[in-house]
Amino acid sequence: xxxxxxxxxxxxxxxxxxxxxxxxxxxxxxxxxxxxxxxxxxxxxxxxxxxxxxxxxxxxxxxxxxxxxxxxxxxxxxxxxxxxxxxxxxxxxxxxxxxxxxxxxxxxxxxxxxxxxxxxxxxxxxxxxxxxxxxxxxxxxxxxxxxxxxxxxxxxxxxxxxxxxxxxxxxxxxxxxxxxxxxxxxxxxxxxxxxxxxxxxxxxxxxxxxxxxxxxxxxxxxxxxxxxxxxxxxxxxxxxxxxxxxxxxxxxxxxxxxxxxxxxxxxxxxxxxxxxxxxxxxxxxxxxxxxxxxxxxxxxxxxxxxxxxxxxxxxxxxxxxxxxxx
Numbered sequence: 001x002x003x004x005x006x007x008x009x010x011x012x013x014x015x016x017x018x019x020x021x022x023x024x025x026x027x028x029x030x031x032x033x034x035x036x037x038x039x040x041x042x043x044x045x046x047x048x049x050x051x052x053x054x055x056x057x058x059x060x061x062x063x064x065x066x067x068x069x070x071x072x073x074x075x076x077x078x079x080x081x082x083x084x085x086x087x088x089x090x091x092x093x094x095x096x097x098x099x100x101x102x103x104x105x106x107x108x109x110x111x112x113x114x115x116x117x118x119x120x121x122x123x124x125x126x127x128x129x130x131x132x133x134x135x136x137x138x139x140x141x142x143x144x145x146x147x148x149x150x151x152x153x154x155x156x157x158x159x160x161x162x163x164x165x166x167x168x169x170x171x172x173x174x175x176x177x178x179x180x181x182x183x184x185x186x187x188x189x190x191x192x193x194x195x196x197x198x199x200x201x202x203x204x205x206x207x208x209x210x211x212x213x214x215x216x217x218x219x220x221x222x223x224x225x226x227x228x229x230x231x232x233x234x235x236x237x238x239x240x241x242x243x244x245x246x247x248x249x250x251x252x253x254x255x256x257x258x259x260x261x262x263x264x265x266x267x268x269x270x271x272x273x274x275x276x277x278x279x280x281x282x283x284x285x286x287x288x289x290x291x292x293x294x295x296x297x298x299x300x301x302x303x304x305x306x307x308x309x310x311x312x313x314x315x316x317x318x319x320x321x322x323x324x325x326x
Contacts, residue, residue: 014048015119016165017094021084022102023054027063029103029209034067036105036207041112048072048094051102054084082176082183085161089175092168099162103209107131110203113140114165117199121145124195127164131204140203148192151200152252156259156297157192159185162206170194177237180230186238189256193249224271231267232282235260239286255296261288262303269320276317 018037022030030051037049051071053059055078061068074087085099096118100106110128117126123145151157161176161184174190176183192198235257242253261283268279283289291304306312 012045012093014094015042015046016096016098016115017048017050017088017092017168018098018100019050019052019085019088019092020100020102021052021054021081021088022056022060023078023084024056025060025102027060030060030064031067033100033102033105034064034070036108037100038067038070039108040106040115042115044070048092050074050088050091052076052084052088054078054080080179082178082180086175086178089171094168096165097168097171098165100206101162104162105207105209107134107205107207110140110205113201113203114205117142117201118165121197121199123167123197123199124148124170125164125166125192125198127158127198127200128203128205129201130158130160130163130206130208132208132210134207140201142202143200145197145199148195148198149249149252151198152189152192152256153248157189157256159188161187162208164188166191166195177234180233181227182231182234185231185260186234189238189253190241193245193252228264228267228272228279231260231264232279235264235288236282236286239288255294257288258291258294259296259300262291262300265289265291265307266303266320269317270323273317273321276313 020030020033034049034051037047040047047070049071051060051064051073053073053075055076059075061073064071072091074091076084076087088099089097098106114126114128117123125148159182170191172194174187174194176187180186238253238260239257242250242257245253264283265280268276272279280289290308291300293304295301303316306316
C-alpha cells in the first residue's frame with residue numbers, strides 16, 4: 001500500500017511533471033536535485049514535483065521541511081526503479097514528463113533551452129545531453145525536428161530515460177518492466193517510435209553523478225549476471241515486438257536491437273567470456289547472431305566483421321577483457 005502525502009492544492013495541467021525516484025539517498029543530494037528544479041523559471045502552477053520514495057529505511061521528509069509545499073510525496077514498498085517511475089507516472093498530470101534520479105540534477109541554463117523547445121516548438125520529445133561536470137555550454141545547437149522513427153533509423157540512441165523531456169500523451173499504456181536492470185533500454189525505443197516530432201539538442205542539461213555505491217556499477221557476480229541476463233531479455237522482447245511493427249518502424253527498432261546485441265556480446269566477453277557460447281545461444285536461436293551486415297556505425301561494422309569469424313572472436317575475447325569500462 002502506498003503512503004501519499006501532498007501539501008499542495010491540486011494543480012491543473014502543469015507544463016512539466018518531474019518524477020524523482022529515491023532510495024536511501026543522502027538528504028543533501030535530494031535537496032540539490034530539488035533546488036535545480038525550483039531554480040527554473042517555471043511558475044509553481046507550471047511544475048509538478050513527484051518524489052517517489054521506494055521504501056527507504058527512513059523517510060527523507062523530515063529533512064525536506066523547506067520543500068514540502070512544492071512536493072507530491074509517494075512512499076511505497078521497495079520494488080525497484082521501474083516500479084518507482086511507474087508510480088510517478090500514475091500520479092503525473094503534466095503536459096510533459098521529466099525523469100530525474102534523486103542523486104542527479106538539472107542545469108538551469110541548458111534545461112531552460114529544452115523547456116523553450118517544448119513550449120515553442122510543441123514537439124513530442126526534446127532530447128538533450130548529459131554532463132559529468134557542472135560546466136554547461138554557452139551556445140546550443142539543435143538538429144532539425146524529425147520523427148522518432150527517422151532518428152532511430154539513422155542515428156544511435158541514448159537509452160537512458162532521464163535524457164529527454166517527453167509529452168505524456170504519447171505514453172499510452174507503455175510502462176517500465178518491473179524488477180529488471182536496463183529497463184530504460186526497453187522503454188526508450190518504444191517511446192521514440194510513438195513520437196511524431198523529436199528535437200535533439202546538444203545542450204548539456206542533465207548533471208549525472210557517478211556513485212561507487214550505484215547498483216549499476218556493482219562488481220558483485222550476482223549483479224553482473226543479472227545485468228547481462230536482463231539485457232538479453234530486453235533484446236529478445238524488443239526483437240519480438242519488431243515483428244509486429246510496420247516496415248519503417250520495424251527497421252528502426254531492429255537497428256536498436258542490433259546495437260544492443262553488439263553491446264551485450266561485448267559485456268559478456270568483458271565479464272563472463274568463459275561462458276560466451278552459452279550466452280550467445282539464445283541470440284543465435286533468434287537469428288540475431290552473428291550480427292547482420294549493416295553500415296550503422298564504424299564501430300558496429302568493425303565488431304560485426306571480427307565477431308563473424310573464429311579468429312576474430314578469439315581476438316575480441318583476448319582484447320576486450322583488458323579494456324577499461326566506459
